[in-house]
Amino acid sequence: MRASDRAYSLLRSDIVEWRLAPGELLAEVEQSARLGVSRTPVREALSRLVAEGLATPHSGRGVVVSAISLDAVTDLFDVRLPLECAAVRLAARRGDHAVFAALADEFAASGRLIEGDGGGQDAYYGLVARLDRAVDEAALNPYLLQAQKPIRTHLARVRRLARDNPRRLLASAREHEQIALALSAGHADLAEASMRVHLHNSLQHLLSPPTGDHDTSPNHREEHHG
Known part of the structure; x- marks a missing residue:
């Protein structure tokens, strides 16, 4: 499995299971250290999550877990x-x-x-x-x-x-x-x-x-x- 696919799968699971709560910051540096991959795969994974609506860009903060209204x-x-x-x-x-x-x-x-x-x-x-x-x-x-x-x-x-x-x-x-x-x-x-x-x-x-x-x-x- 590619590093970006692995990062995406893990982050997606954490969001769906509420281990990452709505509004939580998904910083590339912290997530790359947590997942054991470089920042580039994390960046690719975050782009996929934004496209799915599970994460959203936040001005001045990067990407956060999307809210459920x-x-x-x-x-x-x-x-x-x-x-x-x-x-x-x-x-x-x-x-x-x-x-x-x-x-x-x-x-x-x-x-x-x-x-x-x-x-x-x-x-x-x-x-x-x-x-x-x-x-x-x-x-x-x-x-x-x-x-x-x-x-x-x-x-x-x-x-x-x-x-x-x-x-x-x-x-x-x-x-x-x-x-x-x-x-x-x-x-x-x-x-x-x-x-x-x-x-x-x-x-x-x-x-x-x-x-x-x-x-x-x-x-x-x-x-x-x-």
Whole structure:
């Protein structure tokens, strides 16, 4: 792997996983020392991150991790909705029903992951990613997949905002179970309806004022689909 590709991959992962928070300065000297590469590969990696919208130039400060605003979250879901609905409709018609039935069973039992300790929420997000991949593979539409890639990159950042809210994650698990069940039955209309419910609830959670001990709103983190 080229040094610039390695730097890009590591920085991208750190941004998506919130190890590098919105607004954090991505100085070439510090990042090259941290990643063990020269400044030129870091500069190339930062240019790619800016092009993706994960970083942004900041006057007088170089490049910083981009913020996630309420407007950005709404715009993201505006584009995400038709793409996800198209994908599940295709997957319902073309997919292996047994694959989705097995995933539905896993979502039905995923409460122990969400409420448990020791990386359970990471395992739950891994389950969500497996459902996404199963839908992509079943849809068999490379143009749709290409259109979804940048959306999912930013969605991965937003999803992390739901980590502090197990109640939302439990509701999300039930919603994903319903999507998987509809796909296992080959019912395109029900799969789309279930996806619309899930996306609506996810967006409302992100846009709603924080309650309880954990503030998970985008503004709180300066600037998770749950």
